[in-house]
Amino acid sequence: MSSAVATVPGAEHAGVSLLRGDGVITSYTPSSSTVSEVDRLQSTYREGPCVTALWDQHTVVVDDLVAEADRWPRFAPEAAARGILSMLSFQLFTRDDSLGALNLYSSVRKRFDLDSQMLGGLFASQAALVLAGAQESVRLHRALATRDVIGQAKGILIERFGVDAETAFTMLVHSSQNTNLKLVDVARWLVQGRDRPVSS
Structure with missing residues (x-):
């Protein structure tokens, strides 16, 4: 995921989250321990940008997690306390046995602009192809x-x-x-x- 951090403006951390059929969200190739920890929070609380991207929207842009306590009351304060203030999440794919999302993280508010969203979307498309190919190989x-x-x-x-x-x-x-x-x-x-x- 270091390539996503290097490619997308504003991204400090990146990772792919997979929602398995048993309901567990796991971090796949996280760029840092921060990603694993924030993904664990989303999995535990069943809320956050990644969960929203997986289930409801293809792309979720979060300018300030501190201001998102109404939308994600348990996740947002804890993620902000860990230094994550901006997030950008893209749904990668929907399969019979799993859902996938690319997540980008920043410690700065309003970090992901339109360029970030465009480049992130392109990167997400590429990541979806690679990950789907890897999963098919495993199958x-x-x-x-x-x-x-x-x-x-x-x-x-x-x-x-x-x-x-x-x-x-x-x-x-x-x-x-x-x-x-x-x-x-x-x-x-x-x-x-x-x-x-x-x-x-």
Whole structure:
């Protein structure tokens, strides 16, 4: 995020916040411990520019957090007490499993002008593409790992019971249904060498 600080006029700190499906906001590549701390406040209180950008608006400009106590009564005073007075937040993307926002921070009031907003918006667009690509890569790796472990489990069943691949897969499905476990968890359990028999 150092590139965002260097690019956007007025930015002293920057970071990307991700809102996961379980409701937790996490800092992704924060430029400083201040970013992590302010993001933690927004996650704890469920309010602040980042939360507003994630849910309600694409861009949130805050000229003076001290004056925002009505809008964010718990977050604003604590962020200001930590030296953050101006913020600029951009919604990056909305996906099935997460929301993302780029956040820029300053210790000076009214620090983010129209140039800051324009350059920040351009930077946010680029960050959205990079982050979405990274998340897709993670998803693909997880999918490949899941496929691999199911394939290994099928191989174990084929060898152990002398069945074909389709029957081995059916055995895994039945075990998943009987144990109320996900198919991949049953496969992982089998691959890890447990001795409990798999129901057919």
